[in-house]
Amino acid sequence: xxxxxxxxxxxxxxxxxxxxxxxxxxxxxxxxxxxxxxxxxxxxxxxxxxxxxxxxxxxxxxxxxxxxxxxxxxxxxxxxxxxxxxxxxxxxxxxxxxxxxxxxxxxxxxxxxxxxxxxxxxxxxxxxxxxxxxxxxxxxxxxxxxxxxxxxxxxxxxxxxxxxxxxxxxxxxxxxxxxxxxxxxxxxxxxxxxxxxxxxxxxxxxxxxxxxxxxxxxxxxxxxxxxxxxxxxxxxxxxxxxxxxxxxxxxxxxxxxxxxxxxxxxxxxxxxxxxxxxxxxxxxxxxxxxxxxxxxxxxxxxxxxxxxxxxxxxxxxxxxxxxxxxxxxxxxxxxxxxxxxxxxxxxxxxxxxxxxxxxxxxxxxxxxxxxxxxxxxxxxxxxxxxxxxxxxxxxxxxxxxxxxxxxxxxxxxxxxxxxxxxxxxxxxxxxxxxxxxxxxxxxxxxxxxxxx
Ligand code: ATP
Ligand code: MG
Numbered sequence: 491x492x493x494x495x496x497x498x499x500x501x502x503x504x505x506x507x508x509x510x511x512x513x514x515x516x517x518x519x520x521x522x523x524x525x526x527x528x529x530x531x532x533x534x535x536x537x538x539x540x541x542x543x544x545x546x547x548x549x550x551x552x553x554x555x556x557x558x559x560x561x562x563x564x565x566x567x568x569x570x571x572x573x574x575x576x577x578x579x580x581x582x583x584x585x586x587x588x589x590x591x592x593x594x595x596x597x598x599x600x601x602x603x604x605x606x607x608x609x610x611x612x613x614x615x616x617x618x619x620x621x622x623x624x625x626x627x628x629x630x631x632x633x634x635x636x637x638x639x640x641x642x643x644x645x646x647x648x649x650x651x652x653x654x655x656x657x658x659x660x661x662x663x664x665x666x667x668x669x670x671x672x673x674x675x676x677x678x679x680x681x682x683x684x685x686x687x688x689x690x691x692x693x694x695x696x697x698x699x700x701x702x703x704x705x706x707x708x709x710x711x712x713x714x715x716x717x718x719x720x721x722x723x724x725x726x727x728x729x730x731x732x733x734x735x736x737x738x739x740x741x742x743x744x745x746x747x748x749x750x751x752x753x754x755x756x757x758x759x760x761x762x763x764x765x766x767x768x769x770x771x772x773x774x775x776x777x778x779x780x781x782x783x784x785x786x787x788x789x790x791x792x793x794x795x796x797x798x799x800x801x802x803x804x805x806x807x808x809x810x811x812x813x814x815x816x817x818x819x820x821x822x823x824x825x826x827x828x829x830x831x832x833x834x835x836x837x838x839x840x841x842x843x844x845x846x847x848x849x850x851x852x853x854x855x856x857x858x859x860x861x862x863x864x865x866x867x868x869x870x871x872x873x874x875x876x877x878x879x880x881x882x883x884x885x886x887x888x889x890x891x892x893x894x895x896x897x898x899x900x901x902x903x904x905x906x907x908x909x910x911x912x913x914x915x916x917x918x919x920x921x922x923x924x925x926x927x928x929x930x931x932x933x934x935x936x937x938x939x940x941x942x
Pocket of ligand 1: 551554565566568645647648651690692
């Protein structure tokens with residue numbers, strides 16, 4: 491990965507386990523690390539070059555450096571610079587300043603967006619409440635105090651996310667021991683973990699996400715406060731939490747992430763009703779979610795499409811069953827409608843969910859109730875439903891998880907593979923109630939539309 495250029499990184503600890511960081515970075519020359527320009531985004535390199543030529547510092551940082559060092563393909567590339575957002579914007583025609591809590595510049599080159607951030611400093615160095623604000627829980631409400639490279643490194647979350655790559659000699663710069671942690675496959679918070687989680691509780695989720703994605707161990711003092719501080723997530727805007735949920739479950743490591751979310755008692759903050767059901771320990775309910783997570787990871791690995799609606803349908807399936815049980819005596823469609831409504835309403839108090847995903851999730855649920863009803867023309871019609879495929883996949887996973895649906899999944903598999911004649915025969919063989927065509931009751935006085 492990189493040759494050892496230092497034997498021990500001097501991470502000194504005070505009695506409060508407050509790490510001290512050196513004034514100067516450990517600089518690893520090009521011939522002693524494995525990051526080559528060929529592995530990096532040409533567009534990110536171009537952005538860095540333009541910044542350098544305008545007299546600014548520019549470094550590649552974050553996942554782009556971390557994942558390249560680990561031999562993987564980075565998802566995106568972030569650049570850190572001493573140019574202010576306004577200065578960056580003036581250099582690039584395609585630049586847009588976004589964000590309030592964090593001002594970031596998006597530079598679009600072709601189809602790629604390079605995120606350019608100005609070096610930040612710790613918020614305690616500024617008395618300017620316009621630039622930096624903190625809530626009563628110690629949460630950073632605004633973080634736009636600019637600083638130098640070292641202060642920028644120290645305000646990042648984990649040591650492996652604070653490695654900087656420079657075009658000046660193609661060197662790596664490390665202030666926090668990130669290279670050592672990368673080699674030891676450890677995720678370590680920079681600074682005092684408790685304080686850093688309090689500043690931004692989303693770091694609790696990021697810890698679990700990176701540990702799962704990188705298959706790293708969470709270093710003990712970084713792991714220790716997670717479960718206890720988990721309730722701080724209730725202070726995070728529900729839309730930001732939903733964005734994080736997408737990253738947790740749609741980055742290709744949903745399965746490992748889900749297990750760790752439960753281990754660190756974070757699932758209950760995101761999906762409290764689901765966690766409550768899972769705590770009852772019914773293997774089928776956990777089994778369904780695990781299968782859906784595995785399935786999602788597999789589809790992403792094969793570059794197949796995935797929808798968050800499918801994952802949400804699985805996560806909230808057990809709460810839906812509890813809510814349905816409370817609707818006994820109601821006609822099935824009405825019961826499903828009311829139960830789904832109640833589950834969704836409760837969930838939206840914790841995470842936002844865009845309407846389009848809610849609609850698809852509810853269609854998948856509705857179809858679970860309709861797939862057993864195959865008589866007459868119903869099977870044929872169900873096959874035409876735009877969500878049939880998702881609903882059928884969901885049904886198979888329910889059966890795989892141990893639900894006994896009387897061979898319904900197998901029936902639908904055969905039906906899809908059968909020709910017209912075979913399909914008719916299959917429907918004909920269904921037990922009575924199911925094979926009778928649905929009788930439509932007409933309103934007595936309504937005139938029938940003319941057909942000529
Ligand atoms: P990936 O893009 O693969 O999810 P990443 O490490 O690039 O991983 P981003 O969310 O793109 O993560 O953020 C880029 C960098 O910005 C991080 O590596 C980290 O240094 C810093 N960062 C992002 N979010 C936070 C945060 N909440 N607190 C502190 N630093 C952060
Ligand atoms: Mg990134």
